[in-house]
Amino acid sequence: MTAEDVPVVHALERRLFPADAWPAEMFxxxxxxxxxxxWVAEQEGAVVGYAGLMCLRPVGDVQTIAVLPEHEGRGIGSDLLRTLHGKAAELGATEVLLEVRADNPRAQQLYRRFGYEQIHTRPRYYRDGTDALIMRLELAAPEPPAAPTTPTEGGR
Structure with missing residues (x-):
């Protein structure tokens, strides 16, 4: 996502999350x-989704993720989530956290497919009084580097 994407993303944000939309200045x-x-997801030059990550090692935090309803079910949300996980791992995160509305089973299902587990509930977290489910994913530990090999002299 770039500064040029903010007006479009903000318009989508207001459409998708009318009660909880971030102001453009926040993006x-x-x-x-x-x-x-x-990041933004584009199809045919139009933004159809977006996602954000904050990472303070060792924790990554999904700040936002959204896909236009008419583009759901096409793997866009999964691709965005994989991108967030990849960046978090690249930055040294060992876990990723997120908040999801208790009344959003579609998003919860996506997160569970990726291995997230609910670890807590924040009562009345959202402006309209809806609870937030706090979910956590433990990232796979990076492979340790291979032990250096010492060349041997001679041989058969």
Whole structure:
């Protein structure tokens, strides 16, 4: 995501999350943070989804993830989530956390497919009083580097 994407993303945000939409300034501020990374998903030149990650090693935190309803079921949300996980792992995170609305079973199902487990509930977290489920994914530990091999002299 770039600064040029913010107006389009903000319009989608207001459409998708009318009760909890971030102000455009928040997206701009997030893009300026050295610990935050954001992506957009495009199809035929139009933004159809977006996602953001904050990472303060060893924890990655999904800040937002959204896909237009008419584009759901095409793997876009999964691709965005994989991108967030990859960046978190690259930055040294060992776990990823997120909040999801208790009344959003479709998103919860996506996260569970990826191995997230609910670890807590935040009562009345959202502006309209809906609870947030706190979910956690333990990232696979990176493979340790191979032991250096010492060449031997001679041989058969």
């Amino acid at each position: 701009s501020a997030e893009l300026a943070q050295p610990v935050c990374w954001y």
